[in-house]
Structures are given as C-alpha cells and as structure tokens.
Amino acid sequence: MKVLVVGAGIGGLGAAIALRQRGFAVDVVEIKPQLSVYGVGINQPANSLRALRAMGVLDEIMAVGCQYDHTDFYAADGELIVHVPSVMGGDVPANTALSRLNLHKILIGGAERHDVKISYGTTMERFTDRGHAVDVEFTDGRRESYDLVAAFDGIKSATRRTVFGPEHDAVYSGFGVFRVTLPRPGYVDGVRVYQALGVKAGFIPLSATTMYMFVVTPDPQGVSHRPEEFASVLKERMAPFGALPGEVREALQPADDIVYSPISDVLLPLPWFSGRVGILGDAAHACAPHLTQGAGMALEDGLVLADGLDAGGSLEERLRAFEQRRFPRARLVQDASRGILQAEMSINAGNYDQSVQGMRDHLVEQSHQVEAILNQPA
Ligand SMILES: Cc1cc2nc3c(=O)[nH]c(=O)nc-3n(C[C@H](O)[C@H](O)[C@H](O)COP(=O)(O)OP(=O)(O)OC[C@H]3O[C@@H](n4cnc5c(N)ncnc54)[C@H](O)[C@@H]3O)c2cc1C
Numbered sequence: 001m002k003v004l005v006v007g008a009g010i011g012g013l014g015a016a017i018a019l020r021q022r023g024f025a026v027d028v029v030e031i032k033p034q035l036s037v038y039g040v041g042i043n044q045p046a047n048s049l050r051a052l053r054a055m056g057v058l059d060e061i062m063a064v065g066c067q068y069d070h071t072d073f074y075a076a077d078g079e080l081i082v083h084v085p086s087v088m089g090g091d092v093p094a095n096t097a098l099s100r101l102n103l104h105k106i107l108i109g110g111a112e113r114h115d116v117k118i119s120y121g122t123t124m125e126r127f128t129d130r131g132h133a134v135d136v137e138f139t140d141g142r143r144e145s146y147d148l149v150a151a152f153d154g155i156k157s158a159t160r161r162t163v164f165g166p167e168h169d170a171v172y173s174g175f176g177v178f179r180v181t182l183p184r185p186g187y188v189d190g191v192r193v194y195q196a197l198g199v200k201a202g203f204i205p206l207s208a209t210t211m212y213m214f215v216v217t218p219d220p221q222g223v224s225h226r227p228e229e230f231a232s233v234l235k236e237r238m239a240p241f242g243a244l245p246g247e248v249r250e251a252l253q254p255a256d257d258i259v260y261s262p263i264s265d266v267l268l269p270l271p272w273f274s275g276r277v278g279i280l281g282d283a284a285h286a287c288a289p290h291l292t293q294g295a296g297m298a299l300e301d302g303l304v305l306a307d308g309l310d311a312g313g314s315l316e317e318r319l320r321a322f323e324q325r326r327f328p329r330a331r332l333v334q335d336a337s338r339g340i341l342q343a344e345m346s347i348n349a350g351n352y353d354q355s356v357q358g359m360r361d362h363l364v365e366q367s368h369q370v371e372a373i374l375n376q377p378a
Contacts, residue, residue, distance in 0.1 A: 001309060004029070004136060004146040006159055008118050011281030011298025012152035013107035017055045018306035020114035027146075028111070029138065031153075033121040037104045038259045040179040041212035043097040043191075043204055046088035047374050048296025051303050053092060057110045064106075065098035066205045068190040071367075073359055076196035078243025082360050087368050088375045095191075095292075097204050097212075099181070103295075124149075124159070129275040148315075149277045150305060152298060155264060157283030163274050170266035170286055173338070175345055176219040177289065178234045180258045182248060184211035195359075196240035197352065200344050203244065213248060214289075218345065219262070230258035263288050263341065267334050270327055273319040280305065285330035288337040290344075293374065297330055300378035329378065336370050 001024045005012045008030035019026045044052065044061065052058045069089070073081040086094035111118065119140070127136045133145045151159035155170045188211050193202040201215045217237045225233050231254045238249040252258075268284045281298030308322040309315075347355045 001025070001147045002145075003027075003309075004124075004134070004144070004149045006124060006149065006151040007031075007153040007281075007283075008035075008108075008111075008120075009152060009154055009281070009298070010103065010107065010295045011302055012150075013104070013111050013116075014051065014055055014299040015150055015152060015280070015302025015305060016116040016118075017057075017107070017110045017114055018302045019309070020111075020116055021055070022306050022310045024306070024309065026116050027144070028116055028118040029122045029124065030118055030120050031123045035104060035108065035120075037100045039257055040100060040181055040259050041097050041204060041206040041210075042100045042103055042295060043095055043292035044103070045086075045095050045292060045296060045371075045374065046090075046092050047378060048293070048299055049089075049092040049096055051296065051299035051378065054303055055107075055110055055299070056113075057106050058092070060106045060109070061096055061098060061103070062093070064102045064207070065096035066207050067093040067096050068205055069094040071191040071193060073363065074192060074194045074243065075356065076194055076241045076243075076245075078194070081195070081356055082363050084364050084367050086371060088371045090375075097206050099206060123153075127277065129277055131275070134276045147276065148309070150302075151277065151279050151283055152281040152302075153283050155266060155282045155286040157279060159277065160266075160268060160279045160283050163277055163279065164268060168266060168268050170264040172221045173263045173265065173288060173341060174218060174221070175216055175341060176223070176260060176262045178215045178217070178230065178237070178258055178260050179212055180234075180252075180256050181206065181210055181212045184209055185244070188244075192244065194241055194243065194245050195344060195347060195356075197348055198345060199237055199240060201238060201241055201245035201248075213245070215245075216263070216341070216345070223262075225260055227258075227260075228254065230260060231256055234258060265334055265338060267331060270323050271320070272323050272326075276315070278305075278319065285334060287330075287334040288341040290337045290340040291333055291370070291374075293333045293337065296374075297333055300329070301326055304378055326378075329374075332370070332373060
C-alpha cells in the first residue's frame with residue numbers, strides 16, 4: 001500500500017513513521033518551505049509517550065524533556081487551592097514536557113531513519129479519488145497515484161474544507177493564549193496553575209533550567225495583537241497576579257520571545273475518510289490545550305491507522321473501524337478540554353468562593369476519571 005501523508009506536523013510525522021514500520025510506502029508533503037516551529041514548550045502525557053515509544057523515539061524525548069507527575073492549582077495571590085497528582089503512566093512517566101522544536105526534530109529524525117521522503121514547500125494542487133486509487137497533482141508539478149491520502153494538515157485543514165466543506169471550519173472559543181519560555185525556579189517541579197478572575201496563568205517545567213508560561217485570556221474574535229506589543233498586552237492581562245506570575249510579569253521584556261495563539265476547536269463528525277481521502281489529527285479534532293492532549297491524539301491517530309491498515313478486511317472496513325475507535329476518545333478530550341476552559345474563564349467575583357470550593361472538592365476526582373480513560377490503550 002502506498003500512502004500520501006499531507007502535513008509534516010506532529011501527527012503527520014508520527015503517522016509516516018508508524019506506516020513505514022509496517023512496511024507501507026509513504027510520501028509526505030509539507031506546505032512550509034522548511035522546518036519552522038515556534039519556540040515554546042509542549043507537554044506529552046503518558047498516552048502520547050506510549051505512542052512515541054511505539055515509534056521508537058521515546059528515549060530521545062525523555063533525554064531532552066522534563067518529567068513531572070502533578071498539577072497544583074493556586075489562587076492569584078499564590079495560596080494553594082488543590083494538589084492534583086497524576087494517575088497516568090506507570091510504564092512511562094506521567095508527563096514529559098519539552099520544546100516543540102526538539103519534538104519536531106526527534107520525529108523528523110525518526111522519519112528519516114525509516115526512509116520517509118518529506119517534500120517541503122509542496123502540497124496537493126488537486127486530487128481525484130478514482131475508487132481504486134487517488135490521483136494527486138502536486139504544486140511542484142508531479143503527479144502520483146496513492147492507495148490512501150491521510151491529511152494531517154492542521155486545524156485550518158484545506159483538505160477538510162475541500163472534502164467536507166467550510167461548515168466544518170474550526171470555531172473560535174473567545175479566548176487566546178500567550179506563551180513564553182522562561183528561566184525555571186527550582187520549586188517549579190510540576191504544573192502550577194494560578195487562577196484569577198477571568199484569566200489564568202500556568203507554568204510547566206521544560207528542562208533543568210527552563211519552564212514555559214501560558215496565560216489564557218478573553219479576546220474578541222479576529223483580534224490581532226502586534227508582536228511588538230505582546231509584552232505590554234501580556235503585562236496588562238497579568239495585572240491581577242501576585243506570587244510567581246506577578247514576579248514574571250514584572251520581569252517581562254519587549255524582546256522576550258512571546259507567542260500568541262487564538263484557541264479554537266473543531267470535531268469533524270464521522271466519517272473522517274471519504275473514499276480513500278481522510279482527515280486526521282488537529283484537522284479532524286483540534287481541541288483547547290487544557291489537557292495537553294492535542295499532539296497525543298494526533299500521534300495515536302497515526303498509530304491506530306497504521307495498525308488498522310495492517311489488519312484484515314476490506315479497506316472500507318478497516319477505515320470505518322479506525323474511525324469508530326478514534327472518535328469517542330477524540331470527543332472525550334475535546335469535551336473535557338472545552339469544559340475546563342469554560343469553567344476557568346467563567347470564574348468571576350460573584351462565584352469565586354464557590355468555584356474554588358468546587359475545585360477543592362471535585363478536581364482530583366474529575367481529573368482522575370479522565371486520566372484513567374486516557375491511560376487505557378488508544
Ligand atoms: C496554545 C496551544 C498549546 C498547546 N499545547 C499542547 C501541549 O502541551 N501538548 C499537546 O499534546 N498538544 C498541545 N497543543 C496541540 C498540538 O499542538 C496539536 O494538537 C498538534 O500539533 C496537532 O498535530 P497535527 O499534526 O494534527 O497538526 P499540526 O501540528 O498543526 O501540523 C499540521 C502541519 O500541516 C502543514 N500543512 C498545513 N496545511 C497544509 C497543506 N495544505 N499541505 C501540506 N501541509 C500543510 C502545516 O504547515 C503543519 O506542519 C497545543 C495547541 C495550542 C494552540
């Protein structure tokens with residue numbers, strides 16, 4: 001079987017490795033002219049680490065990343081609300097956070113070891129599903145036929161639009177997130193989340209010396225902060241915080257490498273494959289980042305697809321089985337992530353005490369329920 005993977009992001013690279021491991025021929029096209037990933041961190045929870053282990057790159061991930069096993073929630077002034085230990089992992093760490101650049105480089109290394117050819121600056125110009133094969137014409141003029149096209153082309157997926165229509169475009173949540181990599185104080189040995197009214201700041205350890213901060217804040221749709229204003233806007237949004245986020249706010253500089261992303265989500269209803277062309281990863285099920293599960297879901301997609309294609313039955317049966325296996329898990333992650341985002345962002349002066357008590361009473365149990373499911377095989 002010959003598969004075209006569209007997009008050399010986390011999901012596309014993982015899928016290419018998993019497909020090659022099972023002996024399939026794989027081409028990858030990536031629209032960007034070269035590897036370019038913004039310089040912030042990314043957490044990989046245990047289920048994602050298992051997918052990375054199956055792809056043969058876990059040792060490299062562990063060597064450059066930072067392992068941790070809990071999340072502490074604090075009030076804006078630094079008072080501890082609740083300590084939430086993780087129940088994920090066992091055979092792998094509960095979490096390993098690392099820089100996105102390192103994750104990409106490691107996956108690209110894995111793909112290269114499996115002789116995957118990545119064509120940068122290239123995408124599908126047009127494609128025709130002829131029933132027994134998909135004919136693809138690329139932007140560089142090449143024409144090829146494939147047994148399957150697996151599009152991991154991200155939250156703004158052009159393939160999703162072409163195959164399923166603009167009614168499935170991602171929907172903006174009303175919130176955006178600033179991120180920046182910072183020096184790490186020794187006491188940041190797990191995730192720290194600081195909750196203020198309508199704004200939250202979090203910290204994740206990335207290495208022995210670095211951590212990254214994320215600040216989630218409301219913003220109107222279509223807002224575009226100018227990069228030179230990121231530091232001043234972020235300082236203003238962080239005004240309610242004392243403790244660690246307060247110290248960070250005071251030290252922020254215009255030259256800091258701050259990244260801003262709107263938070264949107266999309267869940268493509270089944271089917272994800274129309275004939276021999278399918279939509280996977282963020283293209284099918286991008287979620288709010290609150291469970292740090294987006295990359296893991298994309299990596300699991302690639303692994304489960306490769307396993308499924310390697311199994312018996314008609315192609316149609318194998319693709320339907322893949323979708324049926326992945327959809328409930330993607331929906332769980334999306335619902336839970338959106339639920340956390342909305343709950344945190346709806347905390348106001350009127351419901352603050354009740355919300356904090358609710359976190360103390362229920363957060364450990366709620367978190368463990370979701371983690372117990374995600375700790376099961378993909
Ligand atoms: C603020 C924020 C924080 C996050 N934090 C985490 C976290 O801590 N942990 C986690 O697991 N996830 C996190 N995520 C989610 C995670 O980044 C995504 O879920 C993950 O990158 C999805 O992988 P993907 O391969 O599906 O898409 P992407 O990584 O977006 O890759 C898509 C690729 O396709 C390429 N492409 C696009 N269009 C085309 C085209 N037409 N032709 C060819 N190529 C194309 C793109 O250039 C890109 O390389 C976060 C997301 C956000 C927004």
